[in-house]
Amino acid sequence: MKILVTGGTGFLGTPLIEELLRRGHQVLLVTRKSSAEIEPNPCQIMSWPPRSEANEKAILGCDAVINLAGESLASGRWNNAKKQRIRNSRIQLTTDLVDILRSSTKLHTFLSASAIGFYGDRKTEVLTESSHVGAGFLAEVCRDWEQAALALKRENLRTVLLRTGVVLGRNGGIIGELEPLFKMHVGGPVGYGEQHLSWIHIQDWVRAVLFCLENPSVTGAVNLVSPEPVTNASFSSVLSELMRKPMQLPAPAIALKLSLGEMSALALDSQNVRPEKLLQNNFKFLFSYLREALKDIYDYEAQNHEIYEYFESSAWLPRSPDEVFRFFSDARNLQKITPPEMGFVVEKMSTSEIVQGSLIDYKLKVHGIPIQWRTEIIQWAPPKAFVDNQLKGPYSRWHHTHTFEPLAGGTLMKDRVHYKLPLGCIGRLFGLALVKKDVRHIFSYREKIIREIFFL
Secondary structure (H helix, E strand, O other), X not given: OEEEEEOOOOOOHHHHXXXXXXXXXXXXXXXXXXXXXXXXXXXXXXXXXXXXHHHHHHHHOOOEEEEOOOOOOOOOOOOHHHHHXXXXXXXXXXXXXXXXXXXXXXXXXXXXXXXXXXXXXXXXXXXXXXXXXXXXXXHHHHHHHHHHHHOXXXXXXXXXXEEEOEEEEOXXXXXXXXXXXXXXXXXXXXXXXXXXXXXEEHHHHHHHHHHHHXXXXXXXXXXXXXXXXXXXXXXXXXXXXXXXXXXXXXXXXXXXXXXXXXXXXXXXXXXXXXXXXXXXXXXXXXXXXXXXXXXXXXXXXXXXXXXXXXXXXXXXXXXXXXXXXXXXXXXXXXXXXXXXXXXXXXXXXXXXOOOOOOEEEEEEEEOOEEEEEEEEEEEEEOOOEEEEEEEEOOOOEEXXXXXXXXXXXXXXXXXXXXXXXXXXXXXXXXXHHHXXXXXXXXXXXXXXXXHHHHOO
């Protein structure tokens, strides 16, 4: 199918588009970002709003639409201007999109985002897709957002409203907000702690959206949550246990309301939501229980039952995995893709070429300070993956996984790094922000150079 996706460059949209491409779909990505902000990828990119007849024609040529666009709820206090942006980025954009799609003769499936905020604060009440709308700003936004999508009516059009719960993943969402607090020994429940948190693992969210896309029997509102919601206190307890950090006293609800205003609803509202429609249609969750979901997200077993700092980046290259992997088989190329100010030099290798078990010694500078680094290649599986592990260097742990996946006629290259600073909380307090900035810079430079090489 040719599928139009709005909001496809964020926490949820990025893995969804990757899976659409894996399944052989053609993706038209609509975004408000400039072309300079969008990394090269195999999707057709279109700015919003479409300003040409050709762009509108491309939209009208789509078989399905997945509308995910919307400004982040968790960034900035909800003053009047912020609330208007929240509404416009969801309701007005959906209305404008629907106005264009009215002329479509090909469109047969319209998936439009919503959220379980639709139900408002409902305490312990069990909520299904047939439950009525709640009260409050978020409930009103979701209600109007859904109505904007439902305004697109015609024969043979199937509309699905994706009522998404709290999505758990490593690169954003609630995990990104809570993890630093727990690591600094200040994490704990919020408010009275008994409010229900209806969550879903990001892999199951992607799978559920595709399930809705591909199954004609699914229509109307669909709750995208796991079958086993938890209380806020239970969530905090499991997270603190996995992190081996003691859970602190609850943050008082009144303090959150004073500091966050209406935005405190994100933490204090209770929604005990069930995925009734997914279960009725025999959708199978990979992660029904919170503990197993968090262990997977944190790669808990492979990382020796510890939760480290994490960085992930990806780049699509118009070459085969064999070609891309071959580049990394030559240790000299590591110097080409490292920022020049770091003075990176490979000093010696234990083998003539890189293989599993190879030891690589190199030197570099970090903010002008000379560093000696020794890496061991603990996995070498051409052309799919390799893993290197720091034996000597500035980190308490540096575990770097490189993967190369054939995708849309090219290669999706991903880097995943689990790392830990020395000196525990002191290291985190005084060095983490700078280290995170350095890691982002190093990989940004790395991706830029690799693209220049492989896009020639």
